Amino acid sequence: xxxxxxxxxxxxxxxxxxxxxxxxxxxxxxxxxxxxxxxxxxxxxxxxxxxxxxxxxxxxxxxxxxxxxxxxxxxxxxxxxxxxxxxxxxxxxxxxxxxxxxxxxxxxxxxxxxxxxxxxxxxxxxxxxxxxxxxxxxxxxxxxxxxxxxxxxxxxxxxxxxxxxxxxxxxxxxxxxxxxxxxxxxxxxxxxxxxxxxxxxxxxxxxxxxxxxxxxxxxxxxxxxxxxxxxxxxxxxxxxxxxxxxxxxxxxxxxxxxxxxxxxxxxxxxxxxxxxxxxxxxxxxxxxxxxxxxxxxxxxxxxxxxxxxxxxxxxxxxxxxxxxxxxxxxxxxxxxxxxxxxxxxxxxxxxxxxxxxxxxxxxxxxxxxxxxxxxxxxxxxxxxxxxxxxxxxxxxxxxxxxxxxxxxxxxxxxxxxxxxxxxxxxxxxxxxxxxxxxxxxxxxxxxxxxxxxxxxxxxxxxxxxxxxxxxxxxxxxxxxxxxxxxxxxxxxxxxxxxxxxxxxxxxxxxxxxxxxxxx
Numbered sequence: 468x469x470x471x472x473x474x475x476x477x478x479x480x481x482x483x484x485x486x487x488x489x490x491x492x493x494x495x496x497x498x499x500x501x502x503x504x505x506x507x508x509x510x511x512x513x514x515x516x517x518x519x520x521x522x523x524x525x526x527x528x529x530x531x532x533x534x535x536x537x538x539x540x541x542x543x544x545x546x547x548x549x550x551x552x553x554x555x556x557x558x559x560x561x562x563x564x565x566x567x568x569x570x571x572x573x574x575x576x577x578x579x580x581x582x583x584x585x586x587x588x589x590x591x592x593x594x595x596x597x598x599x600x601x602x603x604x605x606x607x608x609x610x611x612x613x614x615x616x617x618x619x620x621x622x623x624x625x626x627x628x629x630x631x632x633x634x635x636x637x638x639x640x641x642x643x644x645x646x647x648x649x650x651x652x653x654x655x656x657x658x659x660x661x662x663x664x665x666x667x668x669x670x671x672x673x674x675x676x677x678x679x680x681x682x683x684x685x686x687x688x689x690x691x692x693x694x695x696x697x698x699x700x701x702x703x704x705x706x707x708x709x710x711x712x713x714x715x716x717x718x719x720x721x722x723x724x725x726x727x728x729x730x731x732x733x734x735x736x737x738x739x740x741x742x743x744x745x746x747x748x749x750x751x752x753x754x755x756x757x758x759x760x761x762x763x764x765x766x767x768x769x770x771x772x773x774x775x776x777x778x779x780x781x782x783x784x785x786x787x788x789x790x791x792x793x794x795x796x797x798x799x800x801x802x803x804x805x806x807x808x809x810x811x812x813x814x815x816x817x818x819x820x821x822x823x824x825x826x827x828x829x830x831x832x833x834x835x836x837x838x839x840x841x842x843x844x845x846x847x848x849x850x851x852x853x854x855x856x857x858x859x860x861x862x863x864x865x866x867x868x869x870x871x872x873x874x875x876x877x878x879x880x881x882x883x884x885x886x887x888x889x890x891x892x893x894x895x896x897x898x899x900x901x902x903x904x905x906x907x908x909x910x911x912x913x914x915x916x917x918x919x920x921x922x923x924x925x926x927x928x929x930x931x932x933x934x935x936x937x938x939x940x941x942x943x944x945x946x947x948x949x950x951x952x953x954x955x956x957x958x959x960x961x962x963x964x965x966x967x968x969x970x971x972x973x974x975x976x977x978x979x980x981x982x983x984x985x986x
Contacts, residue, residue, distance in 0.1 A: 470501075538563075538572045540563055540583065542587040550600055550601070551600070560577050601636050601776050601779075603668060603780075604636075605633075605667075605672065606632065606635060606673075607671065609628055609648060610629035610724045611724065612728050615739075616741070617740065628648050628652075629728075629750075630645050633723040634668070636777055637772040638769050639769045639773035639777065640726075642731060642750055642754050643659055648676070650695075653676075662788065668782070669782070673708050673709070674709055680692065680708045683711055694793060702784070702785060726757070727754075730757045731753045734753055755770075790829065795825050796824055797825050799821050800819070803815070807825060807832060810848075813854075814834055814842055814860060827846065828846070831844065876908045877891055877892065877895075882920075884924035889927070893936045894908060897936055911939055914926075926946050929945055
């Protein structure tokens with residue numbers, strides 16, 4: 468019954484306008500307007516009972532019948548078109564207005580158009596289908612129920628957790644058992660999920676768990692875990708977490724969690740699994756059965772709808788899957804190294820005492836300073852305390868020692884000649900530890916640069932003829948005096964040994980203040 472008819476009935480029963488407005492919860496102006504129209508048209512109580520609501524409205528307000536009727540939008544068409552990528556209510560309203568103008572009929576305004584459509588959605592409970600389009604969203608979450616994983620030796624069991632993902636348009640699901648809910652398992656589950664779907668959606672919607680979303684305040688942009696953001700960037704998808712305490716934002720995955728709990732976890736409750744791989748194989752078989760099960764109220768299954776309507780809209784996968792990476796801050800020590808998991812990696816020595824960000828994966832270590840990558844290393848495994856040191860990271864005076872060892876010195880000497888090789892060999896043999904010989908060998912290396920390798924070979928040959936174990940100083944004196952060239956031109960060996968004593972000066976008694984002893 469219309470409000471107008473109710474107002475007139477109460478007026479005939481003697482109610483005041485103020486009381487009618489209070490009883491029917493309408494404004495007093497509305498009651499006064501109806502009372503005035505009824506008095507002008509003399510509608511009796513008996514006539515009132517026989518009139519339909521529409522007839523009564525036309526009798527009371529005949530001028531409103533002259534107003535042209537607005538064109539009612541085709542809501543079923545709107546609902547279908549909104550499923551297409553890029554189609555919005557604004558676009559459909561503009562097309563609706565153009566059609567009305569062509570027929571000469573008045574359209575609804577945009578706000579009223581949206582309101583009428585929302586009423587249609589609420590009436591037919593179509594909210595889920597309206598919000599999601601093919602290739603648009605992917606929702607992920609953990610199942611609340613865990614699975615037991617048994618130890619073969621002790622028979623004890625530990626909890627493992629079910630990761631669930633749903634494509635809301637087709638309701639196609641993915642599930643995987645993970646040992647923990649920690650960051651590494653969370654990221655690796657996403658990588659496997661994308662491989663399973665064979666593509667990427669435009670938006671990824673997780674819950675507000677700390678391994679993914681650090682903070683999600685009402686009036687601020689969400690703060691995303693750094694590794695999780697890297698995964699999203701790698702797969703070219705946008706992270707749009709659900710609102711806090713708003714499960715309807717990810718209703719598809721919430722429903723799938725319940726369905727998969729009964730379909731997978733309940734079916735596997737009487738089986739014992741001793742390793743995570745065999746458990747995931749069993750979960751995959753049950754998952755395929757779940758996705759292939761036909762819908763009850765429409766044609767096809769989750770899998771068929773995914774293949775026909777969802778898969779073509781997914782973005783392609785990147786060339787390589789994402790590799791889980793962790794971040795930490797470190798201070799470069801005085802030895803220009805940082806420590807990650809008890810292994811040491813060099814950093815350019817200019818960054819000593821600086822704080823750097825370290826990104827480390829299973830295979831590599833990357834070091835960043837103020838957002839710029841300054842070096843990278845292959846990750847070390849095995850015994851603790853190993854060093855990965857790049858020569859270019861060291862000061863120049865450190866590089867000279869780090870680049871050489873006995874084998875390399877001997878290889879360099881053999882490239883010059885046999886005599887040089889023998890001198891280097893004798894230098895190493897004369898010291899107790901190898902590192903003590905490096906300084907003398909490096910000095911010989913500098914003589915080759917200064918006097919040419921050919922002259923160094925001749926000097927070493929001459930030194931070996933007179934000195935059992937020649938050193939750097941002996942060979943330098945030969946080169947400075949030019950005796951290596953004299954020996955080469957004459958083809959003869961030295962008549963005198965080349966040593967420090969060869970150049971000694973003997974001072975007489977008179978030099979020290981004494982007299983002569985000769986008579």
